[in-house]
Amino acid sequence: RKEVEQDPGPFNVPEGATVAFNCTYSNSASQSFFWYRQDCRKEPKLLMSVYSSGNEDGRFTAQLNRASQYISLLIRDSKLSDSATYLCVVKIGSRGKLIFGQGTELSVKP
Amino acid sequence: GAVVSQHPSWVICKSGTSVKIECRSLDFQATTMFWYRQFPKQSLMLMATSNEGSKATYEQGVEKDKFLINHASLTLSTLTVTSAHPEDSSFYICSARGPRFGEVETQYFGPGTRLLVL
Numbered sequence: 001r002k003e004v005e006q007d008p009g010p011f012n013v014p015e016g017a018t019v020a021f022n023c024t025y026s027n028s029a030s031q032s033f034f035w036y037r038q039d040c041r042k043e044p045k046l047l048m049s050v051y052s053s054g055n056e057d058g059r060f061t062a063q064l065n066r067a068s069q070y071i072s073l074l075i076r077d078s079k080l081s082d083s084a085t086y087l088c089v090v091k092i093g094s095r096g097k098l099i100f101g102q103g104t105e106l107s108v109k110p
Numbered sequence: 111g112a113v114v115s116q117h118p119s120w121v122i123c124k125s126g127t128s129v130k131i132e133c134r135s136l137d138f139q140a141t142t143m144f145w146y147r148q149f150p151k152q153s154l155m156l157m158a159t160s161n162e163g164s165k166a167t168y169e170q171g172v173e174k175d176k177f178l179i180n181h182a183s184l185t186l187s188t189l190t191v192t193s194a195h196p197e198d199s200s201f202y203i204c205s206a207r208g209p210r211f212g213e214v215e216t217q218y219f220g221p222g223t224r225l226l227v228l
Contacts, residue, residue, distance in 0.1 A: 004153075043203050043219040044154065087153070095142070095159055095167070096207065098217065102153040 001026055003099045006088050010105035017078050021104050023071040023088030032091035033064050035073045037084045038103065044087055047073075078108045113137065114206045116220035123194055124228055131189045131223045133204030139184035140206035144217070145177070148201040160187055184208075194227045201225075 006023045013019050025033075033050040048055065050062040050071055061074040071088055088101035117132045133143060142161050146154040158179050160166035166179035178190040187206075191198055203222040 041201075041224075043222045045219070046216075096217070097156060097159065098144070098205075099156075100154040 002102070003027060004088055004090050004101035006086075006101040006104050008104070009085075010107055012107045012109060013078055014109055015078060015080060017108075018074065018076050019078055019106060020075075021073045021086055021088070021106075023073075023101055025069050025071070025088075025090045025099075027090065027092050027099075028069065030069075030090045030092050031096075033071050034089040034091070034098075035060075035062055035071075036087040036089050036100075038087055039084050044089075044100075047086070075106075078106075080108050080110065082106060083108045113218040114204065114220040116204055116223050118223060119221060120224040120226075122226045122228065125195050126193055129191045129194055129225060131191075131202055131204070131225075133187045133189070133206065133220050135185045135206040135208065135218070138206075138208045140187075140208040141184070142207045143181055143187040144205045144207070145179060145187075145189050146203045146205070148203060148222075154203060157189075191225065194225070196227045199225055199227045 004025050035047040036044040037047045038044040048057050048062050050064045052064050054063045059076045063072045085103040085105045087103045090099045115134045144159050145157045147157050148154045156169050157172045158166040158168045160179050160181040162181050162184050168174045176192055181187040201222050204220045205217050207217040
């Protein structure tokens with residue numbers, strides 16, 4: 001079983017749609033949780049951290065359920081510029097190792 | 111602006127040659143640097159973790175004699191792919207972690223290096 005698993009993609013949605021990504025992790029000792037965005041042939045960039053209380057940044061809302069070991073990302077009113085691969089990332093261990101999910105590709109169409 | 115730089119951004123080499131990739135933190139001292147590899151349509155996989163002045167810690171399955179890591183200073187780490195072969199062709203990304211401008215330690219990624227071994 002992969003340490004971090006994400007919804008298979010790609011997700012093809014029209015502009016303005018709401019889209020949700022799911023992620024599960026296997027290591028119950030995971031300390032921190034993030035969503036990263038990776039554009040084609042570029043490095044990943046931090047989108048937002050994820051907290052148990054849930055957190056929102058504009059059109060983006062992230063949720064964490066530690067009991068279920070489940071993380072989600074909701075994108076409202078999607079824009080063309082949201083097209084990218086979204087990576088679920090978990091931080092574990094004393095060295096702060098980041099474990100990346102395989103990513104979910106999002107394509108927003110006009 | 112960029113926080114972590116990598117050089118070169120891409121390299122094409124013949125099988126059997128060695129390739130050195132540099133990773134620099136530009137405006138902070140990186141206590142820890144990480145090297146990742148990403149094959150097409152796959153996730154980033156951590157190869158090794160290095161702290162300045164000490165030996166790198168390699169992940170399971172990564173050959174330390176093939177992927178030489180030197181973390182010579184708090185702002186520079188190098189990855190040398192020795193005797194590269196076509197199966198080493200990949201996207202190599204470094205990241206650097208350290209307190210920047212008094213912030214909580216954050217991990218910043220470099221722009222990556224595309225290696226193609228012919």
